[in-house]
Amino acid sequence: MSQSVGLSEAPAVREIPVRAQDRSRWAFLLPAVFWVLALTIFPLLYALYSSLFSYRFGRRNAFVGLDNYARLFTDENLHNGLWVTFIFVISTVAVEMVLGFSLALLLNREIRGRNVLRAIMILPLFATPVALGYLGITIFYETNGPINVLIRSLGGSSIPWLSNPFWARVAIILVDIWQWTPFVFLVSLAGLQGLPVDLYEAAAVDGAGGWQLFRRITLPLMMPTLWLILLFRLVDAFKVFDIPMSLTLGGPGRATEVYSMFQYRTGMRFFDHGYAAAQGFLLLIIVSVIVSLLFGRIRSLYEEA
Amino acid sequence: MxxxxxxxxxxxxxxxxxxxxxxxxxxxxxxxxxxxxxxxxxxxxxxxxxxxxxxxxxxxxxxxxxSQREIRRALLNSTLISTGAATVSVIIGTLAAYALARFRFQRVSNGSITTWFLSQRILPPVVVVLPFFLIMSSIGATDKIWSLILLNATFVLPFPVIILSQMFRELPPEMEEAAFVDGANRWQAFTRVALPLVVPGLVSVWIICMAFSWNEFLFALTLTSKNAIPMPVIIAGAQHTRGVQFHEVGVRVLMTMLPPTILALLAQRYIVRGLTLGAVKG
Structure with missing residues (x-):
């Protein structure tokens, strides 16, 4: 069993000799295709249309051409949202990747209770993010919350978690790290366990040490999996909304107002739907660029293997 | 090692x-x-x-x-929305998965169709939900459970399509061929031969879809105002004018988090495969 990494279809389509029912394939495929067209492509087209208009009191007002897109370049609050999101994405993904992969390397051995460990690591992945945000309010509570009580009992001074811009960002980053490090850990561990054991045995016979084994075998073979994890984490981190919306409400000030939240407020609080649609396309372009860069990276690594 | x-x-x-x-x-x-x-x-x-x-x-x-009516209502709404979305997406997703696994499409290759479904996964929800809200409010259909089912089913659709098409591909086609010899048509080969063999995977995918739909917050926040409010939105109700009530937060957080986490444990064999959309088999 070698590694089972492959993005689309790994084994070729094994077609059953088709008889009279050839046309039935469309009956199988089309419901899903129409579903996606109706519920994502159509709203996107509608957004494209509405992005060309100004809105007043939530109603379409006047055709303004590309004005909403021009605003993207001068809006400081939007740039703040982008900046906050970049900080969030880079810190969470970096910490999660390093921590999750290191833990997987350390625990990739025979230990008792591995299944229990896996079960427990699955819990954060399916914990409702917005619930975690509200739970965070009670955990990061400055006066007598558990973290600050612990810090004080160790002789430190209370951290102003939710009232200080820097620490508020740390708080939302910590919640995301808590939730998604297990994902990196579980997927890395699954990848590590799919590596061919005989390769290590052969290398050990040749006298390769632990570091060399890691550098020459583990890391290169794990690269496709690691890029894949990176891609999934980046894409999800850019969508971040629930945790700052519940834990910090974007505050203090706009210190944790991530991009999705800024866009949501543009549309749902200020009813500036044309501008919100333009903001959506900016986000879509950013995420698509990242995906296409990484997707190529993953694909090329597959072909080398 | x-x-x-x-x-x-x-x-x-x-x-x-x-x-x-x-x-x-x-x-x-x-x-x-x-x-x-x-x-x-x-x-x-x-x-x-x-x-x-x-x-x-x-x-x-x-x-x-x-004993609060709005909380029991929210629990019911969450259950209806998440099971409804999971069921709809697993049904249409399984059909598409079977098509991608068993037929060859000419004008657009199977790989491109798969990638198209996969690209659904990168679409930021906020980009779709605001125009969707405008469309829904223009036809007077906000605050409806079915509109949340529609959106959630769309965003979890890549899971059944991609994971199940992998599972169908792992089945030997000879069994379906044998069914054809016995006079079965394509639909019968699908429902009586192929489908029963992927039931464990199907259930796990359903659970993953259900958990993600249950946890979804942005759509619910945007599209509900009273009758269709699910649990993730009701937690915010613990934030009264008196400030955050920690004991209320504790109860509502647990009521919200326990159903998806406990269900996910039942699907744990398929979690890695599910969350990486089949790229890494755990």
């Missing part, structure tokens, strides 16, 4: 690490549980970490929350 004997020191390091990881992962759940059984005045007191020893536990908050 797997067989290498661990030195004593390394073993100690690993066990310390394991215990730390377990405490780190489980602590938030424990804290929510503690707050949920505290008297309101105990929630703001330091050092109330062990029930009975450092504070007197009470079920008052649980009882008062479960």
């Amino acid at each position: 797997l067989q290498r004997r661990n030195s004593l020191l390394l073993n100690i390091v690993i066990w310390v690490l394991l215990i730390f990881m377990l405490l780190w992962v489980l602590f938030p759940f424990y804290w929510a549980l503690l707050n949920s059984i505290k008297h309101p005045s105990d929630t703001f007191r330091p050092g109330t970490w062990v029930p009975w020893l450092t504070f007197k536990p009470t079920l008052d908050t649980w009882i008062s929350n479960l």
Whole structure:
């Protein structure tokens, strides 16, 4: 069993000799295709249309051409949202990747209770993010919350978690790290366990040490999996909304107002739907660029293997 | 590497690490549980970490929350939305998965169709939900459970399409061919031969879809105002004018988080495969 990494279809389509029912394939495929067209492509087209208009009191007002897109370049609050999101994405993904992969390397051995460990690591992945945000309010509570009580009992001074811009960002980053490090850990561990054991045995016979084994075998073979994890984490981190919306409400000030939240407020609080649609396309372009860069990276690594 | 004997020191390091990881992962759940059984005045007191020893536990908050109509309504809404979305997406997703696994499409290759479904996964929800809200409000269809089912089913659709098409491809086609010889048509070969063989995977995918739809917050926040409000939105109701009520937060957080986490444990064999959309088999 070698590694089972492959993005689309790994084994070729094994077609059953088709008889009279050839046309039935469309009956199988089309419901899903129409579903996606109706519920994502159509709203996107509608957004494209509405992005060309100004809105007043939530109603379409006047055709303004590309004005909403021009605003993207001068809006400081939007740039703040982008900046906050970049900080969030880079810190969470970096910490999660390093921590999750290191833990997987350390625990990739025979230990008792591995299944229990896996079960427990699955819990954060399916914990409702917005619930975690509200739970965070009670955990990061400055006066007598558990973290600050612990810090004080160790002789430190209370951290102003939710009232200080820097620490508020740390708080939302910590919640995301808590939730998604297990994902990196579980997927890395699954990848590590799919590596061919005989390769290590052969290398050990040749006298390769632990570091060399890691550098020459583990890391290169794990690269496709690691890029894949990176891609999934980046894409999800850019969508971040629930945790700052519940834990910090974007505050203090706009210190944790991530991009999705800024866009949501543009549309749902200020009813500036044309501008919100333009903001959506900016986000879509950013995420698509990242995906296409990484997707190529993953694909090329597959072909080398 | 797997067989290498661990030195004593390394073993100690690993066990310390394991215990730390377990405490780190489980602590938030424990804290929510503690707050949920505290008297309101105990929630703001330091050092109330062990029930009975450092504070007197009470079920008052649980009882008062479960007796509120809006909370029971929200639990029901969450259940309807998540099971509805999971069921719809698994049904249409399984059909598409079978098509991608068993037929060859000419004008657009199977790989491109798969990638198209996959690209659904990168679409930021906020980009779609605002125009969707405008469309829905223009036809007077906001605050409806079915509109949340529609959106959630769309965003979890890549899971059944991609994971199940992999599973169908792993089945030997000879069995379906045998069914054809016995006079079955394509639909019968699908429902009587192929489908029963992927049931464990199908159930797991359903659970993953259900959990994601249950946890979804942005669509619910945008599209509901009263009757269709699900649990993730109702937690915010614990934030009264008096400020955040920690005991209320504890109860509602647990009521929201427990169903998806417990269900996910039932699907744990398929979690890695599911979350990486089939790229890594756990």
